[in-house]
Amino acid sequence: MPETSLLKKIGIVGGVSWLSTVEYYRIICELSHRNQVDRIPKGPPAVPEMAIESLNINKSFNLRGELGNADSWRDFDGYFRNALERLQNSGAELAIIASNTPHNRFDSITKGIDIPVINIFDVVAQECARLGFKKALILGTAPTMTSPVFPSILAANGITPLLPKSDKDSAAILQLIEKLQADEETVGADIMRTVALASLTRDSIPESIVCLSCTELPLAFPKFLDEPTFKVQGIWYLNTTLVHAKAAFEYAAYR
Amino acid sequence: MPETSLLKKIGIVGGVSWLSTVEYYRIICELSHRNQVDRIPKGPPAVPEMAIESLNINKSFNLRGELGNADSWRDFDGYFRNALERLQNSGAELAIIASNTPHNRFDSITKGIDIPVINIFDVVAQECARLGFKKALILGTAPTMTSPVFPSILAANGITPLLPKSDKDSAAILQLIEKLQADEETVGADIMRTVALASLTRDSIPESIVCLSCTELPLAFPKFLDEPTFKVQGIWYLNTTLVHAKAAFEYAAYR
Numbered sequence: 001m002p003e004t005s006l007l008k009k010i011g012i013v014g015g016v017s018w019l020s021t022v023e024y025y026r027i028i029c030e031l032s033h034r035n036q037v038d039r040i041p042k043g044p045p046a047v048p049e050m051a052i053e054s055l056n057i058n059k060s061f062n063l064r065g066e067l068g069n070a071d072s073w074r075d076f077d078g079y080f081r082n083a084l085e086r087l088q089n090s091g092a093e094l095a096i097i098a099s100n101t102p103h104n105r106f107d108s109i110t111k112g113i114d115i116p117v118i119n120i121f122d123v124v125a126q127e128c129a130r131l132g133f134k135k136a137l138i139l140g141t142a143p144t145m146t147s148p149v150f151p152s153i154l155a156a157n158g159i160t161p162l163l164p165k166s167d168k169d170s171a172a173i174l175q176l177i178e179k180l181q182a183d184e185e186t187v188g189a190d191i192m193r194t195v196a197l198a199s200l201t202r203d204s205i206p207e208s209i210v211c212l213s214c215t216e217l218p219l220a221f222p223k224f225l226d227e228p229t230f231k232v233q234g235i236w237y238l239n240t241t242l243v244h245a246k247a248a249f250e251y252a253a254y255r
Numbered sequence: 256m257p258e259t260s261l262l263k264k265i266g267i268v269g270g271v272s273w274l275s276t277v278e279y280y281r282i283i284c285e286l287s288h289r290n291q292v293d294r295i296p297k298g299p300p301a302v303p304e305m306a307i308e309s310l311n312i313n314k315s316f317n318l319r320g321e322l323g324n325a326d327s328w329r330d331f332d333g334y335f336r337n338a339l340e341r342l343q344n345s346g347a348e349l350a351i352i353a354s355n356t357p358h359n360r361f362d363s364i365t366k367g368i369d370i371p372v373i374n375i376f377d378v379v380a381q382e383c384a385r386l387g388f389k390k391a392l393i394l395g396t397a398p399t400m401t402s403p404v405f406p407s408i409l410a411a412n413g414i415t416p417l418l419p420k421s422d423k424d425s426a427a428i429l430q431l432i433e434k435l436q437a438d439e440e441t442v443g444a445d446i447m448r449t450v451a452l453a454s455l456t457r458d459s460i461p462e463s464i465v466c467l468s469c470t471e472l473p474l475a476f477p478k479f480l481d482e483p484t485f486k487v488q489g490i491w492y493l494n495t496t497l498v499h500a501k502a503a504f505e506y507a508a509y510r
Binding site for chain 2: 007015017018021022025026029030033036042043044045046047048049050051052053054055056057058059061062086089090091178181182183
């Protein structure tokens with residue numbers, strides 16, 4: 001088990017949106033409390049040092065490019081890369097980007113960054129495979145539901161990627177994300193269930209998992225915010241925020 | 256009214272404790288939502304860019320020095336000063352320290368820092384004076400309840416500073432802070448009322464305010480987390496977290 005002093009400094013690119021940044025920060029601090037509480041000689045439980053660069057979500061939203069046009073994403077990529085550089089300069093020993101969407105541009109964003117950046121798509125695909133699921137339904141923002149990046153990472157881990165069946169279903173998910181980002185009450189769980197039932201065949205439901213691949217979507221299941229995976233009315237869901245934050249804490253504590 | 260792009264970047268030294276850092280961040284983001292929501296041409300409401308340096312509270316606790324011995328605080332002061340330097344290097348245009356305790360060492364901590372650092376004791380004392388209170392009871396950590404710094408800032412603003420009457424009352428407040436930092440349920444509101452009634456004369460209650468001068472203490476009043484000042488069973492309280500975070504947002508938006 002690591003000493004207090006061996007917790008690495010974690011860098012977080014956040015603010016997209018701020019609600020999921022709070023979740024990441026809360027999860028890492030609470031994991032650390034449980035991990036450190038019995039080994040502290042004096043004072044409150046240790047929490048790893050963290051540097052957070054919280055971006056302006058209005059700016060990152062308006063910098064989004066077009067699908068299939070890499071050049072059009074240059075400013076978006078630079079906005080995130082510069083934040084990672086600032087975290088690195090502040091002494092972060094590993095970093096995460098607290099949002100799924102920028103991971104569609106992961107290779108370009110992390111170009112030239114020297115510290116490890118833990119990729120949410122990688123750790124989520126690995127978790128789906130570890131748990132024995134065969135198919136994963138991707139619910140997220142427009143870039144995440146249209147880019148080939150996450151589907152190909154799932155496929156590389158032996159998981160068949162699925163997307164919402166209809167444009168109407170995709171639109172319902174985008175609208176839900178907007179409401180969650182505005183911190184408005186919603187019936188998000190029902191909307192996601194409807195989309196999942198339309199996208200999965202009845203036979204495949206037990207071997208499928210719905211990836212909540214926008215870090216706000218887990219907020220629609222307030223009872224399960226501390227469960228990496230959970231089952232509601234027969235359907236399995238995966239909280240990408242929690243799986244990602246946990247991977248970052250474990251790296252900080254044990255690697 | 257300012258343009259989106261004119262929101263200054265806010266630096267926050269946090270993690271002491273992480274629960275109040277979440278409060279600061281939430282308050283600034285929600286103030287920005289309300290401020291920006293009607294002026295956004297496209298996309299989610301703008302939130303100012305922020306850099307947060309979240310420290311290890313176990314380390315800062317164990318670096319605390321002794322009352323009246325400035326030399327003994329050198330490492331504590333340096334731990335916070337270095338965090339402010341990193342925020343400055345990350346482009347923060349103003350900074351706050353999201354905790355009352357380090358403000359007892361404010362002059363030494365901010366030595367050589369070029370960006371404005373908004374002092375919680377200053378803005379709280381000014382708010383007490385603006386609201387017409389004559390006396391303020393200081394409840395906080397051991398350094399805050401023993402150092403002369405906050406009492407002298409209150410006095411300079413025309414407010415008579417008061418402290419808990421007995422060592423037993425001070426000890427009850429310290430124990431309450433420990434529980435709030437561990438995120439444990441408490442009867443904090445009752446404890447503070449008892450201490451306040453012991454410390455204030457009956458006649459002075461209407462012209463007195465209890466300063467919740469540890470950024471966790473407001474968490475004991477979950478119903479009032481969005482009220483800078485509030486009255487419970489005849490006693491006025493001031494949420495120092497909210498007053499301080501609001502001052503930072505207003506500086507970022509309007510100065």
